[in-house]
Amino acid sequence: MAVDYSALKKGGFMRQKQKDVFSMRLKVVGGNITAGQLETISNISRKYGGGHVHLTSRQGVEIPFIKLADIDAVKAELEAGGAAVGVCGPRVRTVTACQGAEICPSGCIDTYPLAAAISERYFGKELPHKFKFGITGCRNNCLKAEENDLGVKGGLTVEWKKDNCILCGVCVKVCRESALSIADELINLDESTCNFCGRCVKSCPTDAWRGEPGYILSCGGTFGNQIAYGLEVLPIIRGGDSFFRAADAAIDFFAKYAKPGERFRPAIDRAGWDVFRNAMEEALDA
Amino acid sequence: MPDYGIDAAVDITSVVCPVTFVKTKVAIEELDDGQILLVRMNDGEPIQNVPRSLKDEGHEILKLIDNKDGTYNLIVRKRESGG
Numbered sequence: 001m002a003v004d005y006s007a008l009k010k011g012g013f014m015r016q017k018q019k020d021v022f023s024m025r026l027k028v029v030g031g032n033i034t035a036g037q038l039e040t041i042s043n044i045s046r047k048y049g050g051g052h053v054h055l056t057s058r059q060g061v062e063i064p065f066i067k068l069a070d071i072d073a074v075k076a077e078l079e080a081g082g083a084a085v086g087v088c089g090p091r092v093r094t095v096t097a098c099q100g101a102e103i104c105p106s107g108c109i110d111t112y113p114l115a116a117a118i119s120e121r122y123f124g125k126e127l128p129h130k131f132k133f134g135i136t137g138c139r140n141n142c143l144k145a146e147e148n149d150l151g152v153k154g155g156l157t158v159e160w161k162k163d164n165c166i167l168c169g170v171c172v173k174v175c176r177e178s179a180l181s182i183a184d185e186l187i188n189l190d191e192s193t194c195n196f197c198g199r200c201v202k203s204c205p206t207d208a209w210r211g212e213p214g215y216i217l218s219c220g221g222t223f224g225n226q227i228a229y230g231l232e233v234l235p236i237i238r239g240g241d242s243f244f245r246a247a248d249a250a251i252d253f254f255a256k257y258a259k260p261g262e263r264f265r266p267a268i269d270r271a272g273w274d275v276f277r278n279a280m281e282e283a284l285d286a
Numbered sequence: 287m288p289d290y291g292i293d294a295a296v297d298i299t300s301v302v303c304p305v306t307f308v309k310t311k312v313a314i315e316e317l318d319d320g321q322i323l324l325v326r327m328n329d330g331e332p333i334q335n336v337p338r339s340l341k342d343e344g345h346e347i348l349k350l351i352d353n354k355d356g357t358y359n360l361i362v363r364k365r366e367s368g369g
């Protein structure tokens with residue numbers, strides 16, 4: 001029987017150097033795996049694999065040394081145990097995320113629900129080449145947003161509430177961009193230097209800063225053979241609706257302009273960043 | 287500067303994170319509820335983190351004073367644990 005390696009790869013089975021064994025990639029969303037899924041993974045690794053797993057650089061889990069003959073049994077056991085096989089090849093890959101505002105004191109956005117929504121909408125979608133989403137909850141950038149084809153970074157648009165302020169001076173000091181100053185019992189915010197880090201909001205003892213969560217997108221990051229940081233082409237955007245309009249536009253642009261086998265970055269470079277920016281802006285205005 | 291009626295003071299300028307917060311925490315634990323602590327700290331990392339950690343633990347930050355020598359005095363009131 002001829003082995004259809006590309007179908008196996010698409011379904012997350014990566015051919016190993018050793019003959020007829022595969023490293024099986026699992027579907028992981030936002031780096032979260034339940035205890036139950038871990039048990040399933042552990043059992044499968046013991047029963048069918050080499051008794052270990054590999055943690056990939058993008059929060060993925062692979063179980064190496066799965067035999068070709070066991071693939072169907074492994075798939076069935078995975079599914080019964082609440083886990084799913086991942087994908088590889090030219091399509092939307094694992095959506096990665098840091099722990100975000102639900103867990104991390106510095107978080108500006110809830111990363112996990114966003115990762116789940118992105119994964120739900122795009123995971124496995126066929127494209128000219130691989131496409132990676134990564135979500136980081138704040139400027140600390142633990143998840144390295146700019147390494148992704150579409151990186152999302154949480155930020156807060158801040159507004160001072162005079163009535164709550166006791167003029168303690170903490171926010172002025174913690175702002176690393178020197179965007180804040182105190183004069184005549186008023187706090188002045190220089191919007192041109194504010195980078196939405198949210199430190200003023202988080203450190204104010206009297207909640208005198210209101211912070212509105214938003215998404216800062218970086219586009220065209222790639223960290224493989226070619227290395228380039230993703231670039232911001234839009235101002236900070238708010239709300240899931242706008243986010244998905246922008247993400248749809250980015251993916252449509254990729255599908256339209258990239259040659260087969262070409263990554264998002266060179267496709268934007270070739271089509272022109274102005275053309276790309278226009279497409280993104282139009283999608284948001286629509 | 288207004289008089290805050292400081293009850294105790296701790297100097298954390300000779301230690302680094304995370305000892306800065308540990309030392310601050312020990313100092314505030316020795317106080318009675320509602321008493322006021324002065325924490326002298328360096329610019330930079332301590333300013334970024336110590337006020338916020340105190341706030342997260344429910345204490346009340348009253349003022350940050352620039353000593354104009356690269357250090358700052360943070361005035362903080364110990365949380366009333368009853369509520």
Ligand code: SF4
Pocket residue numbers: 098099100101104105106107108136137138139140141142143
């Ligand atoms: S990027 Fe920000 S929110 Fe995410 S883990 Fe790092 S510090 Fe926390």
Ligand code: SF4
Pocket residue numbers: 156158174175176177178179180189193194195196197198199200201
């Ligand atoms: S959000 Fe960050 S950069 Fe903007 S004013 Fe607040 S502390 Fe400064």
Ligand code: SF4
Pocket residue numbers: 164165166167168169170171172187203204205206207208209
């Ligand atoms: S940290 Fe809050 S209370 Fe203190 S000066 Fe800034 S806005 Fe006012």
